[in-house]
Amino acid sequence: MATITKSANLVWEKTKPHLPWVTLITLVIIVGIADANFLKPQNMISLAADVVPLFIMAMGITFAIYIGGIDLSAQSIANMTTVIATVALAMFGIGAAFICILTGAALGAVSGFVTTRLYVPSFVSTIAVGGVAYSVGQWLSGQRALYMDAALRENAFAWMVGNTAGLPHELVIGGTLLFIAWFLMTRTSFGRALKAIGAGELAAVASGLNVDRIKVIAFALSGAFAAIAGLLFAVKLSGGSPTIANGFLLPAIVAVLVGGTPLTGGVGGMINTLIGTLIVAVIRSSMLYFEIDATKQQMVFGIILIIAIAATIDRSKLRIVK
Template identity: 65%
Template sequence: MRRHFPWITLVSLLVLVGMKDITFLSPENLVSLASDVVPLLIMAVGMTLVIYIGSIDLSSQSIANMATVLTTIALPSCGVAAGLLVIAVGLVFGAVSGVVTTRLKVPSFISTLAVGGIALSVGQYTSGQQALHMDTAQRRHAFGWMVGQTAGIPHELVLALLIVAVAWFIQTRMVPGRTFKAIGAGEPVVVASGIRVERYKILAFALSGMFAAIAGLVFSVRLSGGSPTLAEGFLLPAIVAVLVGGTPLTGGVGGVLNTLVGTMIVAVVRASMLYFSIPATGQQIFFGLVLIIAIATTIDRSKMRIVK
């Protein structure tokens, strides 16, 4: 039954909040709820690929923050190419995390934390440590397709679902995705089979950085600007979304679709705090507790005989 827990949890939460206010379950409200967590979903999808191999990426939030700044700065001169530039930068930062982890044998939580610090510094330096704003006409010309609605469905939500579909295809239908699962399930066996594990690990980190940059791009376009702290507070909910969705830190189980469910659980929990008059200051406390519970209930202890 463990693999069904995320769905059961999501449905239970929806029913619980719906009993408090039936309008919460209206299609319009649910679509709005999903649209609000689009950047979080994209960031969490990238992080899923790293956790899937049994590692962790703590640089996602900082890369997303940097991406909002770089998008805003590059927009006047590059137009829509600013998005491609930012995605490439995120890919490079993620790859650096992967190289430091695999080649220098630095634990992933240290390497990604360090790379995240570099990304934060780049965002602070290029922005002058202040909020930047996009020109409305330039934003509409370059990224107008990303905002607005069609038949009541926000374009950014469609974009997020397409990204989830691409990540799911990589995970389930391509050699890298299958190798990611094998690495998470039993890395020594994969190494013994002659597969170049380091290359696939670097790829997982690179994809995570790329998705974090896309999340920052969406954030920047949505809010028409950038700041080195714009995505602050997203790291913990993103990790929670991955774990409560059913992808444990030990890797090899779960995946992108699980994270989609986990992100909706996070969205419903955040909304329920408003319905039950829980102050915003209590959200991080709640997510911290959920993170501990999620790790304790999903981790495969057979892979961790000793905890340090």
């Protein structure tokens, strides 16, 4: 009996890494059978382009989850960034983008600092920093929706959302960021350090890594990516408001976890998040095809989230589940 469960476990451990892409392909096939239009390249490309801001935010959160933490401030930072982008565009033109990214990275670094030095668990520190970001957004915007000046937007940011030979520029931006994040994680010593921390923090400390600094950088990257997501969102909608990105946090976390980066960290990565985001995108559009209306989406994603965590989490790392 014991050997049976053991070998069943082994099979499960072996299939687990392949689940995300198998799920994705199965979903695409199911939806494709239900509606052949779904499989048209045109539809696929516009689907992918729509999901880029979510993808960028999810990549940021991947850094936080990969080291065993979490970033619940991503949505608030993206909200704030849409406002900063709109306000700063009028003053600094393209420089607004740098201000946005730097602000996001700074807030992320604050989360990291509070987590590592003040010993506040990341889910609380990021909620708190999210509160700060939310206030900044409210304050800068005067609590209303702002609009970008059309000419200024055209000059500074039009390249972000254009279309070249049928290829939306968002996809190029998302692809570039994916390459950067993937490179950081798999081809640099920083990436190795992230993996070491995610796999076992105490061992990483014992082996002489400056764990605190690496964690701060990971949260800063998460903040920066959330800011880029907000920036892209602001450009797409040509404006900003302190609540415009609400509803992003849940699908972004779902994308990371469904992709196969477990809450306990150490395995998974950016490619997993790419697959996870695509799964989210396909589920979303399949809900349209199967006429599940929008109000049910949050419920569905909440339930998927629970299933995804339960399936991926590494329980050997959690002696006590609190």
